[in-house]
């Protein structure tokens with residue numbers, strides 16, 4: 258659905274009720290993060306793809322959390338698409354990573370996005386942020402040289418209250 262389509266649809270659903278939408282974040286449950294690394298994109302790409310495959314099955318969520326049920330959809334040197342399903346609610350989020358090598362080919366900039374497929378999802382307890390962050394942390398990239406993250410509550414639903422151990 259396009260932007261106006263879902264704004265209209267949400268207005269129709271909530272227009273006659275008393276539901277107040279007070280969060281300051283994106284109107285739809287989603288998250289956009291920019292990451293920077295002083296390592297080549299090839300290394301970032303391989304780390305992310307390996308981690309997505311490692312967390313394919315439910316077994317990696319045996320102790321709870323959301324570090325499971327990732328599914329690689331497509332990958333091609335500077336692009337990764339995957340889906341993440343939450344273990345119990347079974348809601349599905351679409352994830353993409355776009356990798357851009359800097360002029361210094363030893364540096365990589367990653368634009369990451371996670372969006373809930375449910376068009377009516379507004380709050381997500383930070384799940385869309387954690388979908389992305391957990392892969393970064395799990396693959397060890399949060400400890401990579403030059404690691405820098407840029408995001409905000411404006412770009413990511415409930416980012417500042419996210420607990421990625423749980424969500």
Ligand SMILES: *[C@@H]1O[C@H](CO)[C@@H](O)[C@H](O)[C@H]1NC(C)=O
Nearest residue numbers: 321418419420421422423424
């Ligand atoms: C996140 O949740 C876990 C499990 O409930 C808890 O142990 C931990 O303290 C929480 N972390 C933060 C930062 O709230």
